[in-house]
Amino acid sequence: MPSPRTLTCLAILPLLLAGCRSRTQDNPVGKPIAIKAPLGLPPVPVPVDNPVTADSVELGRRLFYDKRLSSDNSLACAHCHDPKFYFTDGLRLSKGVNDQLGVRNAPTLLNSAYMPFQFWDGRAISLEQQSVGPIANPVEMNNAKHEIFLDKLKDDAEYPKMFRKVYGSKEINLVRVEKSLASFERTLLSGNSAFDRFQYGGDQSALTPAQLRGLAVFLNPAGGNCASCHTIGPKDALFTDGKFHNIGQGVNGDGDFTDIGRYHETRVETDKGAFKTPTLRNIAETAPYMHDGSIKTLAAVVDFYAGQGNSNPYLDPEIRKIHLSPQDRRDLVEFLNALTGDLPPNSGPPAK
Ligand code: HEC
């Protein structure tokens, strides 16, 4: 497990890099393209200094699937964010270089473009800032000396040409790598689920009777009360409020936090054990669940909420005693199954 000190360094590194970010020579030079949001999703936010271009997405996609970003050339981003598993790894905790076990469950990258914070504890605030984290993390790609992987890319026959096409010069630096990866990630959108066709597409028959009952439980403040954090808007739904909550997950039998979560960033006592609300889109495809991957099925997640989480001093007030009949619980799970959307086009490994 990386020491808190290493983690702090990882958190500071992007801030230092942010200083370089205003260099306009690191902005893509091509014609910006519009990313079409599928049914049920809002327009994708794009930072002014990183307009999405067809070439930057293509470069980002190549980098995302390139094992040379890891210290021993053994694994790419896609190792833990695999399109086959809806951009997760299907494991309880991720395994990095040399099979080192990480401390958290890999979240899906689908729709991460909308999140105001990245990581379970929100330690990065943009996709650009995020990507340097896993490359350097000793239990992930283990490439803290980024010159090493940048040199590997510089020696490649294709990359210098691709960087020139995207950024106007063949220089390969960390800011450019981050920006390209982020642009590719902005295209990883997934909507048009059965729920979206019902809620936003006017298709009254898109949900089964059980799913409709489940939706009512999900919304009802006196029922599941799920939508108070996993929000559904009038025109679109991210199924997350983008905030941090303590739901009592990750508290051991002695009432201690096994992972301090958001507190790591804020040092605010009441943030202990709080984690970012994850989206519930495609949730049926991304087991196991929670920041520690400790809950295996959606039925078990619903039982967890019905049991009011594990009590601890900072439990969110929205996690209250709820009465869910066996039928309510089954219906809720059926509803969660209706949130599986389309996978984005052109998101798999690039052609040679
Ligand atoms: C060894 C497995 C592993 C590799 C390799 C990896 N990741 Fe991750 N990724 C994770 C885990 C685990 C988390 C959650 C970590 C946390 O919250 O502390 C994560 C979180 C993220 C997030 C935040 C998503 C969210 O909703 O909070 C993004 C974005 C991301 N990774 C992108 C990437 C990119 C880009 C690469 C390649 C440069 C990459 N990852 C490589 C395991 C991995």
Ligand code: HEC
């Ligand atoms: C107080 C806010 C809040 C409420 C209310 C809430 N959730 Fe959550 N939910 C969260 C947070 C925060 C997490 C992540 C917690 C963690 O990993 O420790 C989470 C995690 C989950 C996960 C796992 C997601 C994943 O990718 O691992 C599922 C499924 C889920 N919630 C469904 C529900 C359902 C169903 C309800 C209603 C019965 C509900 N939630 C009510 C905040 C909330």
